[in-house]
Amino acid sequence: MAHHNNIRVSICFLFASSLLSLFAQISSGKEFVLTLNRSNFSDIVTKHNFVVVEFYAPWCGHCMKLAPEYEKAASILSSNDPPVILAKVDANEEKNRELASQFQVQGFPTIKILRNGGKVVQDYKGPREADGIVDYLKKQSGPATTEIKSADDASALIDKNKVVIVGVFPKFSGEEYENFNALADKLRSEYDFSHTLNAKHLPRGESSVTGPVVRLFKPFDELFVDFYDFNMEALSKFVEESSVPIVTVFNNDPSNHPFVVKFFDNPNVKAMMFFNFTVDNADSLKSKFRESAEQYRQQGISFLVGDLEASQGAFQYFGLKENQVPLIVIQHNDGKKFLKTNVEPDHIATWLKAYKDGSVEPFKKSEPIPEVNNESVxxxxxxxxxxxxxxxxxxxxxxxxxxxxxxxxxxxxxxxxxxxxxxxxxxxxxxxxxxxxxxxxxxxxxxxxxxxxxxxxxxxxxxxxxxxxxxxxxxxxxxxxxxxxxxxxxxxxxx
Incomplete structure (x- = not known):
């Protein structure tokens, strides 16, 4: 059951809505974005190693906002070497519904990157404005991992707001190096990958290591972590687990948004605490919640703190009220919820233990039972x-x-x-x-x-x-x- 996806879609849609506004029609002139449909889709995609496809609906405000940016990016990327092809499909048209279904399009706009004649399909995880689209797609169409040859290279690549994965190797060959490249190819739409022969170029961590080692840089928690197992499955699991904060922060800071999406996308039980980040005991609430997160995070539970101002969508979705904050809500994938309202910092550990022990009753969102229910329906x-x-x-x-x-x-x-x-x-x-x-x-x-x-x-x-x-x-x-x-x-x- 993909119920957690419903949560993510509802909340992140409301989150995004506050950031985006409707835009005017696309500017006139030559169109660089190819129009694909059921009849020409396969023919064009199979002929190219790299095609970006936007699935849109004409009535969708976010699509209208994206359209001129996408067109501008397409015109710039048409002169890239090699050219990068941007295309669009009207998923609202009856004849294209099957295509939309094939690519699991559930909202608009949905952008997919198709590699190797369509054999590899990845989600577009980049920005929505022209310059950002261009930068992101240049990286995506180039090598999966770039070499760091100097401290300047490292500081340009290792961004303080995102996860970056660097492989340190004594030489650029061998099984570990090949596996790192395969991982970069698989996960390149989600993370930035680099490789180097010299750890001294890197801004954090032990600089005398010669590897092979994977160093994951992140903008939270311990800021970097090293990993020495180059088994593909182990590497993937390491990246997935290490690139998620112990406690995800849900506020109006756009740099946190990708981590919020990741939180709602993962299959774990979700423990969320919502309160006003400006209250006097905010730091105490955060630190006590984090202590519990460190205790339970390996037990299939993900943790998030949400600022009241940014979390209106969550309140609407879960049926919560502002006079209940600070509150903790725990959501299972089957829809079952557990709620603790007006929580004090010292309540947090006790209540979460009670929840883990099975002694907290599920919370049910309900309107009051009608006192009189004598209508026909x-x-x-x-x-x-x-x-x-x-x-x-x-x-x-x-x-x-x-x-x-x-x-x-x-x-x-x-x-x-x-x-x-x-x-x-x-x-x-x-x-x-x-x-x-x-x-x-x-x-x-x-x-x-x-x-x-x-x-x-x-x-x-x-x-x-x-x-x-x-x-x-x-x-x-x-x-x-x-x-x-x-x-x-x-x-x-x-x-």
């Missing part, structure tokens, strides 16, 4: 879902919706009519649940969009309704799937 919230849908012994048609969804608004009066049709039948319930305000069991209901409609028969058979949104068809579906009590006449016969 019953209101289901997380706290009465079991009673109404699973334990009532009734046949229940449940619409899972979002208040902002136009399709849900169109369906609402139709469900109302269906519910009125069943008013005289106590064994059928028509109900609705607002998924933005209530947690739902993701292992039971697979919600990819709104509205999603499920039916649970009195005997417990669960099926998804994906038929037309006409009253008659919905009633037909209920009649085929419901358990009839006492062989009552069907509602259809009464209509």
């Amino acid at each position: 019953k209101v289901v919230v997380a706290d009465n879902l079991q009673d109404i849908v699973f334990n009532s012994g009734k046949n229940v048609l449940l619409e899972i919706y979002a208040p902002w969804c136009s399709h849900c608004k169109k369906l609402a009066p139709i469900l109302e009519e269906v519910a009125v049709s069943y008013q005289s039948n106590p064994d059928v319930i028509i109900a609705k649940l607002d998924a933005t305000a209530n947690d739902i069991p993701r292992d039971t209901f697979d919600v990819q969009g709104y509205p999603t409609v499920y039916f649970r028969s009195a005997s417990g058979q669960i099926s998804q309704y994906d038929g037309s949104r006409k009253k008659e068809d919905i009633i037909d579906f209920i009649e085929k799937n419901r358990d009839k009590v006492d062989q009552q006449e069907s509602v259809k016969d009464e209509l």
Whole structure:
């Protein structure tokens, strides 16, 4: 289940939204960005060693913002040696949907780097403005790792805001050197790689080593770490683990954003503490949380501190309130959450131990149970879902919706009519649940969009309704799937 990806997409979309604004149309003149579609995609990609492809939608504001920058970068890179090809695919077009699906496009814009005639596909992890795109793609299209020949080379390459991986070798040959190059090729879209014969050029660490050794520089924690095992699997694991902070910082600093994305992308349990970074005990909260992070980080848990100002998207996603801060929320990949509100620094270790011991009850986001629930379409919230849908012994048609969804608004009066049709039948319930305000069991209901409609028969058979949104068809579906009590006449016969 890729539930953690949903978290990352929701939060990082909201994070990015605050940084980006809509832009005007692309400037006129010659277009350097190639337009690809289903008919010419394979032909162009297979002929080239390096092609960059943007999957976009015409209505997407971020795509409009990127378009002139992408075009400008394409014009500059067209005269690179060798030329770098930038292309775009309108993933909104019906004929290109299969291409978008093939490249697992789930949001816009999605940019992919295709190497070796399309045999190797990597995510574009670079900037979104022209100069940054050019610099990033020049590096990506050149050698996977660059040689450091002087201290000046090292200081130019080892950036204080990002992870850089340097191989130190006595000679540029042998199995260790080959494995390092293979690793650089595999991970080049995520990290910068360099190699050197002389550790004295490097700004940190023991300068007399001759290697082979991999020295990973990072802008956090101990600032660098050395690794001597050149087995490919071990190297990959080392880079993955060492390039993540013990505690990721989620604030408005753009240099932290790649680490926030990485945090929400990883498959670990996520422990997050949110508070106002300017409060008097902020340092104490951070240091106590870090102590626990150091204790539990090898046990499949990743840790993050989020500044209240930057974390509005997270609060919306998790159903949190500002008067609960400082708070800790722990999220499992199955959607289960654990919450500690108004936390003091000295509570942190105790509560996390209780969580690890299994003595903390899961937290459920729920609207209050309605005091009166006598409308035709019953209101289901997380706290009465079991009673109404699973334990009532009734046949229940449940619409899972979002208040902002136009399709849900169109369906609402139709469900109302269906519910009125069943008013005289106590064994059928028509109900609705607002998924933005209530947690739902993701292992039971697979919600990819709104509205999603499920039916649970009195005997417990669960099926998804994906038929037309006409009253008659919905009633037909209920009649085929419901358990009839006492062989009552069907509602259809009464209509």
